[in-house]
Amino acid sequence: MKIENVQDAALVRRYLIGDEKGLEILITRHKQRVYSFIFSKVMDRDITEDIFQDTFIKVIRTLKKGKYNEEGKFLPWVMRIAHNLVIDHFRRNKRMPKFQSRNDFDIFDVISDGEESKEYEMITSQVHEDVRRLVEELPNDQKEVLTMRIFKEMSFKEIAQSTDVSINTALGRMRYALINLRKIIDKNNIILTR
C-alpha cells in the first residue's frame, strides 16, 4: 500500500474517533485535485465550487454515519462522489436547459438537434459499464436469473425450466439479486440513472 494511502487511512480513522483535524488535513491535501477534476468537467468556477462543497458534505455525512468502507482508497472514493455529482449536474441541466445571456448569443446553445451529445453518450456508456460490473458481483445463481430475465427477456417459467428450479425459486433469486444490487449501489454511492 502506498504511503499516501496509509496516511489518508490514518487521517480518516482520526476523524472517525472525533478528531476534526483529520478532516481538515484530508480536505487541504486533496482539495486542488478534486476541484480541478470538477472544473475540468463543468468549466465554471461557481458550479465547481457548489459541486466541490456537495462532494465533501457527502463525504462528511457518509463518514459520520460509519458507512465508509476502509480500503485505503479515500481519494478515489471522493473522486467517484464528485464524478456522480457532476453527472447529476449535467442531468439537471438537460431537464432544465439554462439560458445565459451573452453578447455573442448563439441560438444553438438553447436548441438541440435532437441527437445525444458526446457527453451523454459517455455517461450512458459508463452507466452500462457500471451495471455490467455490478451484475458480475452477484452470486452465480442470482446472476443467471437476472441475466435471463433482463437481458434475454425470458419469462420466469422459461427461466425455471432452463435452470431446473421451481418458478418460486427463480422469483426468489431475482428478488435477492435486486436487493443485493441495491445494497452495492447504496454502499458505493453509485448513480445509475441519466
Next chain:
Amino acid sequence: MAKLYNESFPEPVKPTGPKEETVKFLLNFSKALSVTRYKNMTFETLNN
C-alpha cells in the same frame, strides 16, 4: 483625436482551487453535524 482601444482577450480560465470560505464552511459543517443511531435508524442533527 481618434481614441485608441486595445483589444483585450479574455484570460484563459484556470482552476484555482476552492475558496477559503468553502473549506471553512465544510469544517464548520462537520463540527456541527452529529449522527445518532437508534436500532436501524440514523438521525442527523446540526448543532449550530
